[in-house]
Amino acid sequence: MEHVASHHWSERILLLLRQGRAPQAEQELRRILQADPTDALAHAWLGMCLLDQAKLEEGQMEAETAIHLAPEYDFAHYLLSLAHLRQHRQPAALEAIEHALALDPTDPNYYHTLGIIRFQRHQWQAALKAAETGLSYDPEHVDCLGLRARALTRLGRRDEASDTLGLALHHDPDDAGTHADAGWVALETGQAKPALEHFRQALRLSPTSDYAREGLVEALKTQYWVYRTFMRFAYWSSSLSDGTRRALFLGLFIFSRFFPLLLPLYLVLVFMSWFADPLFNTLLRFNPYGRHALSPTQVQQSTQFSAVLGAGLVFLVAGLFTKIAFLNLLGLVMLGLLFPLVGTWRLAVPAQRKRSGWFGAVLAVLGLAAVALTALPFVATYANIFFGGYLIGTVLYVWFYALR
Numbered sequence: 001m002e003h004v005a006s007h008h009w010s011e012r013i014l015l016l017l018r019q020g021r022a023p024q025a026e027q028e029l030r031r032i033l034q035a036d037p038t039d040a041l042a043h044a045w046l047g048m049c050l051l052d053q054a055k056l057e058e059g060q061m062e063a064e065t066a067i068h069l070a071p072e073y074d075f076a077h078y079l080l081s082l083a084h085l086r087q088h089r090q091p092a093a094l095e096a097i098e099h100a101l102a103l104d105p106t107d108p109n110y111y112h113t114l115g116i117i118r119f120q121r122h123q124w125q126a127a128l129k130a131a132e133t134g135l136s137y138d139p140e141h142v143d144c145l146g147l148r149a150r151a152l153t154r155l156g157r158r159d160e161a162s163d164t165l166g167l168a169l170h171h172d173p174d175d176a177g178t179h180a181d182a183g184w185v186a187l188e189t190g191q192a193k194p195a196l197e198h199f200r201q202a203l204r205l206s207p208t209s210d211y212a213r214e215g216l217v218e219a220l221k222t223q224y225w226v227y228r229t230f231m232r233f234a235y236w237s238s239s240l241s242d243g244t245r246r247a248l249f250l251g252l253f254i255f256s257r258f259f260p261l262l263l264p265l266y267l268v269l270v271f272m273s274w275f276a277d278p279l280f281n282t283l284l285r286f287n288p289y290g291r292h293a294l295s296p297t298q299v300q301q302s303t304q305f306s307a308v309l310g311a312g313l314v315f316l317v318a319g320l321f322t323k324i325a326f327l328n329l330l331g332l333v334m335l336g337l338l339f340p341l342v343g344t345w346r347l348a349v350p351a352q353r354k355r356s357g358w359f360g361a362v363l364a365v366l367g368l369a370a371v372a373l374t375a376l377p378f379v380a381t382y383a384n385i386f387f388g389g390y391l392i393g394t395v396l397y398v399w400f401y402a403l404r
Contacts, residue, residue, distance in 0.1 A: 022052040040070035047079045074103035088348035108134035108141040115147045127151040140171045146181030176206035183215045195219040221280045230272040278305035326374040333367035336394045366390040
């Protein structure tokens, strides 16, 4: 980039970033900014250093400062898009990357980011178009090649996807991102063993890659046939439009009401849709590889999930054996609270997580109030009111967040 070439310090900063030494690059850039706080390029590259260290809000602030100082600096808009994307703010990320492309429509990195946003929105054709546009400017751009392969896989064009990945690995056999892309493509096409190998290779090349680690966890979970079968259904359903997918689940529910024999299958599907990840993450903690692949957050969530699930089952079984009503009710309340517990984890946007958490807290109050009233004979008649509110609230939560 011309902006980079015009600064005497740029080559050293780029070298430090390529070597994975973002903290050292950050220190140097802060010294440069002490001497000249209006250097837009230094603010932008400081933003990149911060993003590399997962300091997302600080990185976003530096990108915004660079844009304020130099509104026509396309790289700063690209960084702002990355910051928003990593904070799961897709509309803002899309706006920023489109601004970067308006300023420089020839950078394949920008098209790769645009394609990632489209891919995350399940817009496979648009993601493919973005990747191919980037490749028209750089046919050897491995990130665009990897994105092209993943989009082709979701579009059912598996042979083309395989050829694209072969080309990417030929251009750069030691690129961690390409191996991770190859792992995801293998996983989505039911090839668990090749997927494991690619994810392990990606982590060997880039031990801190969350993209590869998440893929490794998914690949390890496919050793359980129940999860493997559900994952195939999940990948197939993700190829449908949002409206079609919602109609599918609603149709299955209505269909099961007319054909009761199908109700157990529908309930299993609902259970897996909500709880497959924490349940099988818990099982992976007993796997010699899985326990090391899980992130601290996944371990914490599996602990909370198994504790609530276990407590609910214990209370339910105890109530059935002892015929004590409030134990049965407590077990049902605990099991029902798994929905807002897991639903809150699945929401990436902080504001949505907060609303979901409050919804779960209200459900817990209603449910526990019903349990307490059941245990007190002189007010037991009011228990049904609170438990009815709890049930209605739980159903509304499940349908609202499922349809989202």
